[in-house]
Amino acid sequence: MTRVLLAPLRWAWRLALAAFLLIFGRGRKLERERELPASSRAELAVAVLLAAAGLAGLAFVLVYALDDGDTQLLGAAIALALGLVGAALVLAAARVVPQERLEEERPRFALEPGPGQQEEEERPSREQAVEETALAAREGVDGVTRRRLLKTAGGVAGLGVGAAALTPLASLGPRVGELLRESPWKDGTALVEENGLAVRAGDLETGSFLTAFAEGADHRDLAASVVVVRVDPGELELPPERADWAPQGLLAFSKICTHAQCAVSLFRYPLYAERSPGPALVCPCHYSTFDVLKGGERIFGPAVRSLPQLPLKIEAGRLHAAGDLSGAVGASWGGVEDS
Amino acid sequence: MIRRLAAYLDQRSGGASVTAKALRYVFPDHWTFLFGEIALYSFVVLVATGVYLALFFEPSTSQIVYHGSYVPLHGQEVSKAYASAVDLSFDVRAGLLIRQAHHWAALVFVAAIVVHLMRIFFTGAFRKPRDLNYYVGLTMLVLAVVEGYAGYSLLDDLLSGMGLAIGNAVALSVPFVGGQLGTLIWGGRFPGTDAFMSRLFIAHVLIFPVTIAALMALHLALITAPRHTQFRGRGRREGNVVGTPLWLGYALRSLGLFFVVAAVLFALGGLVQINPIWQWGPYEPYLGTNGAQPDWYLGWLIGALRLMPHFDLVVGGYTVVPNPFWGGILFPAAVFGFLYLWPAVERRWSGDRAQHNLLDRPRDNPRRTAIGAALFAWVATIFFAGSADRAFVQLGVPYEGQLWGYRVAVFAIPVCVYLVTRRVCERLRRGDAHPGRGSGAALVSRDPAGGFSVRGR
Numbered sequence: 001m002t003r004v005l006l007a008p009l010r011w012a013w014r015l016a017l018a019a020f021l022l023i024f025g026r027g028r029k030l031e032r033e034r035e036l037p038a039s040s041r042a043e044l045a046v047a048v049l050l051a052a053a054g055l056a057g058l059a060f061v062l063v064y065a066l067d068d069g070d071t072q073l074l075g076a077a078i079a080l081a082l083g084l085v086g087a088a089l090v091l092a093a094a095r096v097v098p099q100e101r102l103e104e105e106r107p108r109f110a111l112e113p114g115p116g117q118q119e120e121e122e123r124p125s126r127e128q129a130v131e132e133t134a135l136a137a138r139e140g141v142d143g144v145t146r147r148r149l150l151k152t153a154g155g156v157a158g159l160g161v162g163a164a165a166l167t168p169l170a171s172l173g174p175r176v177g178e179l180l181r182e183s184p185w186k187d188g189t190a191l192v193e194e195n196g197l198a199v200r201a202g203d204l205e206t207g208s209f210l211t212a213f214a215e216g217a218d219h220r221d222l223a224a225s226v227v228v229v230r231v232d233p234g235e236l237e238l239p240p241e242r243a244d245w246a247p248q249g250l251l252a253f254s255k256i257c258t259h260a261q262c263a264v265s266l267f268r269y270p271l272y273a274e275r276s277p278g279p280a281l282v283c284p285c286h287y288s289t290f291d292v293l294k295g296g297e298r299i300f301g302p303a304v305r306s307l308p309q310l311p312l313k314i315e316a317g318r319l320h321a322a323g324d325l326s327g328a329v330g331a332s333w334g335g336v337e338d339s
Numbered sequence: 340m341i342r343r344l345a346a347y348l349d350q351r352s353g354g355a356s357v358t359a360k361a362l363r364y365v366f367p368d369h370w371t372f373l374f375g376e377i378a379l380y381s382f383v384v385l386v387a388t389g390v391y392l393a394l395f396f397e398p399s400t401s402q403i404v405y406h407g408s409y410v411p412l413h414g415q416e417v418s419k420a421y422a423s424a425v426d427l428s429f430d431v432r433a434g435l436l437i438r439q440a441h442h443w444a445a446l447v448f449v450a451a452i453v454v455h456l457m458r459i460f461f462t463g464a465f466r467k468p469r470d471l472n473y474y475v476g477l478t479m480l481v482l483a484v485v486e487g488y489a490g491y492s493l494l495d496d497l498l499s500g501m502g503l504a505i506g507n508a509v510a511l512s513v514p515f516v517g518g519q520l521g522t523l524i525w526g527g528r529f530p531g532t533d534a535f536m537s538r539l540f541i542a543h544v545l546i547f548p549v550t551i552a553a554l555m556a557l558h559l560a561l562i563t564a565p566r567h568t569q570f571r572g573r574g575r576r577e578g579n580v581v582g583t584p585l586w587l588g589y590a591l592r593s594l595g596l597f598f599v600v601a602a603v604l605f606a607l608g609g610l611v612q613i614n615p616i617w618q619w620g621p622y623e624p625y626l627g628t629n630g631a632q633p634d635w636y637l638g639w640l641i642g643a644l645r646l647m648p649h650f651d652l653v654v655g656g657y658t659v660v661p662n663p664f665w666g667g668i669l670f671p672a673a674v675f676g677f678l679y680l681w682p683a684v685e686r687r688w689s690g691d692r693a694q695h696n697l698l699d700r701p702r703d704n705p706r707r708t709a710i711g712a713a714l715f716a717w718v719a720t721i722f723f724a725g726s727a728d729r730a731f732v733q734l735g736v737p738y739e740g741q742l743w744g745y746r747v748a749v750f751a752i753p754v755c756v757y758l759v760t761r762r763v764c765e766r767l768r769r770g771d772a773h774p775g776r777g778s779g780a781a782l783v784s785r786d787p788a789g790g791f792s793v794r795g796r
Contacts, residue, residue, distance in 0.1 A: 079605045079606030082601045086596070089594050106578055137341050171433055
């Protein structure tokens with residue numbers, strides 16, 4: 001009896017359902033299951049793993065710096081650091097952030113559109129799109145409680161692993177140390193021409209200019225090359241401590257400009273002294289100009305330091321260094337002293 | 340804060356609606372989907388470590404006398420390429436770690452691609468609309484193998500030189516144009532001019548990696564356009580995709596996988612020695628060593644070269660096809676040709692031209708699964724044939740005997756694998772096609788007379 005009574009009701013229900021689906025079916029709510037784990041123990045574990053990863057990263061740096069870079073230890077340390085980050089992320093994915101199961105309609109590539117696919121999708125306004133993005137981004141961390149702890153641990157991991165990742169770049173070159181101050185010149189080093197022949201004092205006339213090298217040095221060594229010039233000894237205005245650096249008016253300077261390391265290859269020697277500025281060495285790159293008479297003092301251009309001067313002496317007619325250059329050769333760097 | 344960031348980016352890119360969709364991009368959950376990601380992440384490690392190695396490696400064949408920290412080589416004439424590779428192993432801190440991690444990453448990269456390919460093949464994921472992407476993926480596999488070969492050939496050690504000698508022979512074996520091809524690539528007769536090293540280097544560090552990276556981007560774009568495939572299951576239809584959204588769970592999981600892959604590769608690089616070139620020594624064309632084996636992904640080719648009977652195709656005194664062609668070019672061409680053609684072949688056989696987003700289980704298509712298994716078994720047999728010399732040394736099985744065994748096996752094994760696989764698939768399929776079979780349930784049925792009977796168990 002009840003069955004007979006219920007039958008129309010059931011039909012009515014089915015019709016209503018069909019109508020409902022017809023009307024609202026297009027915007028059918030897609031399946032979405034969401035569960036917020038909110039497990040503060042898991043959050044703590046993730047934070048510990050991340051912090052440990054940071055420490056393992058630092059261990060890599062220490063092994064690199066202290067242990068001569070033992071390959072096995074380095075490999076173990078970096079693998080541990082990366083593995084701990086991996087473990088932290090996988091654990092966070094499984095236990096910390098919302099567990100979500102989402103359904104998405106696929107775009108259809110078939111020629112004839114399927115049911116419910118005819119209409120153009122409504123385009124959200126700019127404003128809605130921004131809200132939607134922000135919402136989606138925020139929902140990713142719903143239910144996470146110890147956010148500051150996790151951020152801090154993430155920072156530690158980032159610093160440690162980042163430092164480990166960058167450390168091997170230190171293998172690229174030697175430590176700067178005293179490298180930029182090295183010089184082949186010392187008391188007694190002979191000056192030779194490019195072809196290896198000795199530089200003789202008698203061969204140089206007043207106003208002449210010659211490129212010379214420290215005997216035995218690699219010509220590509222930045223500190224090995226000097227320019228030798230000869231001026232009238234009466235004109236010299238050298239500082240008192242350099243009074244004996246220029247025998248017979250012969251002076252030698254580093255050939256490398258103290259501004260940007262081009263070769264100082266121009267020598268300006270006045271033919272009519274009363275109308276022209278004094279003798280000077282000029283760099284052709286940025287026209288830094290150095291006063292020969294005053295021991296290489298900068299008089300024009302962007303160079304800041306003087307051109308290092310090489311003290312000279314003449315033995316048996318040949319030019320020799322009487323000591324090292326007066327300053328560091330080449331461009332300035334942090335810690336170079338003024339010369 | 341997040342809203343302001345979203346607005347900032349949107350006002351400069353108009354990308355908010357795309358971003359919102361991307362954050363909710365759905366990844367179906369299945370462990371077999373991870374192989375492709377492992378390949379991607381190995382590639383990332385390869386690029387990072389490779390850039391570092393390029394800061395030290397000198398791709399030059401100029402000869403110098405070795406005076407580094409590896410004493411047994413002192414006084415040896417070696418190429419700058421070889422010397423710089425030995426130097427970066429011994430005299431550059433962390434250099435050996437990164438060189439070995441790079442080598443391991445290459446092995447894992449190709450392995451992950453191959454396993455990923457098997458997943459795609461056996462589940463029918465290559466069907467429309469993904470056939471195009473399948474071709475892209477296969478092309479990346481070819482490039483990855485050549486890229487790996489170029490990489491270990493750069494070091495100019497004994498093994499890489501032997502590999503290049505074989506490569507040159509294979510190039511020479513191309514019918515009609517081979518001789519010219521060889522002298523074009525090598526800049527002359529093997530071992531080639533200095534320019535060959537420059538060519539190999541630029542191919543390894545720029546041309547191949549950039550091509551692979553570009554194809555990877557295309558590969559990912561072609562994955563996301565129709566969304567991922569998925570296995571059948573509750574609520575899963577052709578028209579939808581069900582799984583974990585990108586933000587934040589999947590992003591964390593995938594990033595976690597990246598770190599785990601990197602951790603494994605660096606652990607291998609630090610703890611498991613690979614390609615100790617200082618033990619092989621420098622290469623000269625008059626030097627060779629017994630037991631030379633290539634990296635694993637070329638093992639199938641050395642196997643094919645060894646298995647092939649001595650046979651040149653000579654027409655009227657003109658050698659049209661020299662022997663290395665069969666194993667070195669025809670064999671891989673046949674394997675890749677088959678893989679490239681398979682989607683079209685299957686379409687024609689089955690008459691199925693529909694779009695497919697739901698994956699088959701291997702058993703769902705016994706013929707495809709059996710053919711694929713037979714193909715992989717064929718390649719694997721030839722791969723193992725490549726190690727016959729090692730089996731002789733280690734186990735004492737005569738080499739000639741093994742070779743004849745393998746020559747039979749390359750025909751017998753694929754046939755057996757085909758028959759067995761097909762039968763297993765069909766039984767599995769029948770097993771779960773009927774609710775009463777293959778499970779512990781009993782089927783109870785009622786006959787027209789009203790009596791009950793229990794069938795099956």
